[in-house]
Amino acid sequence: MAVYYISPNGDDSRSGNSQDTAWKTCEKVNCSKFFPGDRIRFERGGKWNETLIPTSSGTAENPIVIEPYGEGAPPILTGEIEITEWVNEGNNIYSKTNPDFKNLELLTIDGNTREKGRFPKKTYLTTTSASGNASVTTKSAEFPSSLDFKGGEIVVTKNSWIQDKGKITGHSNGTLTYAGTSKYPASEGWGFFVQNHASCLTEFGDWWFDSSAKKLFMHFGEEYPSAHVIKVANSVSVVDVKRVNHLRFENIDIIYGHKQCVALTNAKDNTFKCCNIRYAGAHGFQHYDLGGFSDGTTIEGCTIQDTFNNAIKANNNFSITIKNCAISRNYIHPGTAGNGDGNGSTIALGIDNYRGGKYIVEDNLIEDSGYDAIHFSMSDVSVKRNKIYSSCLTKEDGGAIYCFGKGGGEKYVNRQICENTIVNTLALTVPNGWKAQEVYAIYLDEDCQNVIVENNTVINAVNGIYLHAAKNNQIRFNKVYNTTYSGLYVKANNETEASTGNTITDNEFHFFSGCGVRLVSKNNLTNIGTINRNRYVKPTGGDLFDVNYGGDKYSSIASWTKAYGYDANSSTDPTTKIPIPDPDPIKSKSAESDEDCF
Template sequence: MKISPSAATSILLSMAFCAVSSPALAINYYVSSTGSDSNNGNSEAVTGPAKGPFATLNALTRLKLENGDNIFLACGERFQGPLNLSLQSTRAGALTITRSGNCIENPRPVITGKIQLAALSGVGQVSDLTLPVGEIVQVFAGNIPVARARFPKSTYLIYPDTAIASDIRIPSNSAIDGKDLLKAVAHARTEEWFLEERTIIDVNLALDKKLEHPLNHKAGVYFTGKEWMIGTDYNWAYDKSIHKLSINKHTNYPVSVVYQGDLLLISGRGSVVVDSVEFDGAGADGLKINIQDGPVKVNNIMSRHSVGNGISVWGAITAEVTNSKIEDTGLDAIFFAESLNATVKKNVILNAGLYQGPNPNLAAINAHRTVSATVTENFIDRAGYIGIRVSGAAKVQGNILQSTCLNLSDCGAIYTWRRNIDDLRPLTEISGNVIKNVDGDISVKRWLNDWFVGIYLDDYTKNVSVDGNIIINAGQSIYLHNAENNFVKNNYSVASRVYNLIMKNDKNAIQQGDLYAGGDVVYIGMSSPYTFRTQNIFESNTTVKTGWSVQNFGESLQTNETLRFLTGFKKADGTFPVTPLPVNCVNKTIGSPEGGLKIVSAAVYACL
């Protein structure tokens, strides 16, 4: 067949357009229980000999993946992990991992790290299993996590004032004298705000790695990893010294275990999209993407039961995590490292840093190691430590955070700091957030004060605007510590337990006069000479507290209202004032028999 010159030109132009607009040689791969690992994986259904989907994730590990390739996992199916993928690509497009098939009734495929064990002995008996080399880090009865055995059972072992401090071994204590702790894990709360994990390597209780802070008097520690810790509860312990798993079985549900390691790890160079996939039972991070260049996009995923982070992104130029649900993580729910720009939007986070804890996590959303970050419209309920942690050039807007700082002190629901006095980053905006219930564990108390802060601007923080936030039931609503040149305005502080607004410097800090009145005053730490404290501005902040007068102080104080009662708060004389807060407050009142307060702001709410 002859082709006219004009038609040939048209075909060439079309081919050139396709070469520019589409990744060259992009390949689709499918994984389904209907397939076989001997197939080519290139079609959703079997189309001929060796033509059809793969059956397992293991088949993907032998592929040379490129940007533009797509991996489709069948909806409603569970795939055994872990899965480690390598990507080395500079071509256009992104490696995409997503769902396929009937996704209406079964919206997400599941990658799981759970491995079911053979039948164990009867209910109420401790079963001992010697397993292949590899550390067991989770145990499930059916789909329910089994608690890890520990000693002490539910608290820390607190060292007395007579303790001899050490950072290389566990100090002597009568509670553990004579107990087998070889290869046990010591979880050392060396400061109110710091928790470290080390393995005991000999009978003298030496540690495998030096502690960052010594175990000193009033510090605390608990231990895991020995059968004798199980007792009569439904618990488990994995003894690393002999690779033995011990379980005190209390149900007839099948038992599954999870080995240490990331559930899905994608590493190398290129761009990655992960969309509409569920991760359940990770021995480290649920989803870890360690990619040079980028960008990385994670959308509509669910991550549950991760010993490490729910989602972690390392090294990407841009990283987005949106519309996802992350629950029950041992470390951070969402973590970024060395990314230029991070966006975290419309995610739901539950029990961050609380899973099998207390744990050394940093934040439910941790964007501190980024150049810039946007964190908006997320919901966080229960976090072991900080709720949202950012550095400079950040926007933290319209988030709801409730019940943060549950495991550690010196903590903020929203927290930022800078590395040194010369760390001059662009403006950070913290606005329109609702924070409720900032309170936690004070069983380890080495110093005088406990800090459970709504919004915490820590060391060297500059150029931060804190505007229009609502903080309910924090120890300290807003705290500026060694911070300067910040703007705090139009915020509402409700029922702070200690201070509403506080500005303090470490050098020669003193309380301003004799104005402490049951937690209703600003504490101003004065220092001279010192570079901090001179340029923070407080404007039009409102505090609400039952029956007390409130006074606000600042170096450049402007129009701060001394007190604004909310309908439903009893005054000292027992009467109810009627002046409402200037926000949309509906549905009953604080302190009344009918119930709590609902505050509606930017289409989000918090209820007392």
């Protein structure tokens, strides 16, 4: 079991077996052979602008460890390019050409991510008409007559859960034609904006990238570029693990990945502990399956920040463990996530996985998610004791914790959502200005089955717990505080896709507005399952239960029980003051970490 050292002041012609004979580059590591139990040590305070591509595997008993040595800040592996020597283009706009530029997606100004320049700046243009997946039209007056956005990007909200971007192929008056988005058609009443075009550069920080000329343009206002540090993510991956198993990364900073910071392809039983993952043009961690599976990844005690699509994406893994991590600011800029379904969730696990395994998401702090904080659809899932603060900031029809089951939900078993604290799952203002109701703290979607939802606390939400055509789930001992639309929302798609066989007992729903239980179904209103021994507190008085969007409303448990047979042993006290827990202690800068992380 050998130890190898890498230092910015090293020399690749040396042995690498001591600090005095350290290697210099990741490339030397990439082309060297290692054995189980070996340790690869990067000097603290050092920085390597290279991709690390390990080629040797360890074993379960003796992993190959990648770790720091010395004193100071953790070593940095980065895929950044710092932009200097700008060319003044006039009108406060500067440019930089570099033939090595990828198709730039992530840029930082003094360490803060900056979205591309856009029109309009913060709002959306309303889609007054749309032609399938080919064009959208808004009022001509919304576009200054001098602007022609052909060649730019359109970011079009097509419905509540799809926001796509594509290439603008034509612009005539108020109509934009485009290509390259997902299968979903655009719809009247939603909205769009334009980005990545010269006409969008009107204020400090606006930028666009001309991919054909490999040229970056940026508006600096009245300031000089030299007053700021501008960096872009340019390496496709910063750490690229392909068909290599039993590696253990500890206390390494992995930053500025153009596509992802860490790529794992057909790689098994690899561990990342106490690493800092930051600035990813798409994913913090991305698992690829090419003729095999990436299985057994452990991500523990890590900080993951500023990712544009998913902080962690793991489709079709046999198992993954995510524990004690602090994850923040995923997909907070509209127009950065991928197109179509399943993009934008902070933790995205599985698409259609029924191979067995274990999926553990426990004791994490997740803050500021553009879409779902945790999204899963497979068996053997434990989502426990997570603290989730502010979800669905960019698009809706999602939740802090989201489970999908359509396509055979009955085959998914042993799934638990327990003891989580969820704060501020609130409505966003969608493009037409309507305050949407399709945001949920816990969301069991189409044919989601066999899930235990127990002992969770929800504070400040549009809707607390949502069952959408969900069956055979157990909703018990949850406390839901201060919902504005529904504490519990149960909906059926139709007679054959109903929410049935559920047990909903011993929960507390505290609310000032909206209702405690909302049922929406043309049929099967009495076949949802068992709803009983719950407590409803509404100090403002008024309706506690709503059926079919106000078709029937009930202000007492007795009338509700008489109509549908639910809540025969439940209680209510309209005079009780709602004891809303203080959410502030939940929010923090980082997750609690093991002492041996530092």
